[in-house]
Amino acid sequence: MFKNTATVCMCLSEPLRGRKAGASLTRCLHQTLAMAKRLQARRLDGIDHNPWVEYVKLASEHDVVNLGQGFPDFSPPSFAMEAFQHAVSENFMLNQYTKAFGYPPLTKILASFFGKLLGQEIDPLENVLVTVGAYGALFTAFQALVDEGDEVIIIEPFFDCYEPMTLMAGGRPVFVSLKPGPVPDGELDSSSNWKLDPAELASRFTPRTKALVLNTPNNPLGKVYSREELELVASLCQQHDVLCISDEVYQWLVYDGHQHISIVSLPGMWERTLTIGSAGKTFSATGWKVGWVLGPDRIMKHLRTVHQNSIFHCPTQGQAAVAESFEQEQQRLGQPDSYFMQLPQAMQRNRDHMIRSLQAVGLKPVIPQGSYFLVTDISDFKSKMPDLPGAADEPYDRRFVKWMIQNKGLVAIPASIFYSGPHQKHFDHLIRFCFVKSESTLRAMDEKLKQWEGGYAALKSPPRP
C-alpha cells in the first residue's frame, strides 16, 4: 500500500516538471494501477521454474548429441504412420469435433484391449477418457480429485510434473524416497535394488491423504515394481481409503524378462485406481499427444467434469490413428511381430549399448529394468572435480550436466529435478540418459564419449571448468 503510494507520488512529481505532463501522468497512473493488482494466480506460486526449458535451450546452443528429453528420434512403426495417413486423408469428418470424452472407435478399442489385459470389464463410455497425452490425463485427475489441503503421496524420484500438479490443485505433496540397497563391489547397481521402506511408506499415510501416485516402470530410474511391492502399496491404499493414480506410460518397455504389473489388477484396486497410458510412448509418436485414463465410473465422472469444462475434446485425427494402431496390435498381441514385443527388444539392445559406452568413460549406470531411461552415478566426478561453474547452492548434477553439454557435447538431465526441494542435495550425484534413440545417435554418442578422453583420464587431471 505505502509502496504504491510512494510510486504514485514519484510518478506525479516527475512528469509535472516536464512539458508532456498530461500524457506521462496518465501512462504512469495506468502503470501504477496495473502494478497494484496481483497478476499471478496464487496457485502458480513457486512453480514457475521449469528445468526442461533451461536444458532444452542450453542443448540448442551447442553442437550436441541429445540424450536428454524422452522422445524417439526414429520413425513410429509403419502401421501407425499409415493409420495416421488414413486419419488425415480418408474420412473428411475426422477433421471435425468428435465425442467429448473420446473418439468412439478409440474408447471402444481401449476398453476391449485393456479389459482383456487387466481381466476387468471396461465400458468405453463410463470407464475410459481420452486426454491430451498422459500429461493431460494426470492434470485432469489432480484437478478432479485433489482438494485444498489434501495430501498426495509421491514416490521419489518422480516424473517432475506430479509435484506442481498437486500444488496447482491446492494439495500438499508428501514425499517418500526409493532407497538404493548395497551394491556388491565391482557390480553395477540396478533399479530393482531401489526399494521403498515399508514402515516409512506407511508413516506417510494420514487422515488427509487423498491419493498416492505410482509410476511403474518408473521415470527416471527405470524401476519396475514387483508384485510384492505393489501389494504393499495396494494394501496401504485400501487400509487408508486412498486413491491410486497409476502412471503406466512405459508399460511395454520392460527388459530381462521382467513383467509389468498394473496395480489395478490386484484384488480390490479397481474401485480406487486410475490407470494412465500414452500413445506417444506406446507407438513411439510423442507428438501425437494422445493419452487416456481408465477407471471406475465413480471416479471417472469427476474427471469428465474437468475435461468438459477445460479442453472439451481432443483432436480427432490423432485419436483415429491411435484407434487403428491398437486394432492392429490387438490381433498380433503376444506374437513376435507385435510392436509391443519388438520395441522392448530393440530398446534392451540400446540400453545395453549405452551401459557399455558410459562405463568406458568411468560413469556408473544403474541398470534399468524398464522405461527408456537410465540414471548414471557421477559421484567419482563429484569428488574429483567438485568446483564446476554454477551457483554455490546449485545441485552438483545440474552443474555437471551444463559442463557436459558445453565441454563434452552430450545432453543428459540432472536427476535432482526428479526430487523434492529438500531432498535434491542428497541426490545430486545422478544424471539421466535417454536411450530411445536411433543407431546413428548412439554411434554419435560413442564418438563424443571417445573424444571425452576417458573418464579416468579426466579424473586424473580434471579439466578446468
Ligand SMILES: Cc1ncc(COP(=O)(O)O)c(C=O)c1O
Ligand atoms: C512418467 C511419465 N508420465 C507421463 C508422461 C507424459 O506423457 P505424454 O507425452 O503422453 O503426455 C511422461 C513423458 O515423458 C512420463 O515420462
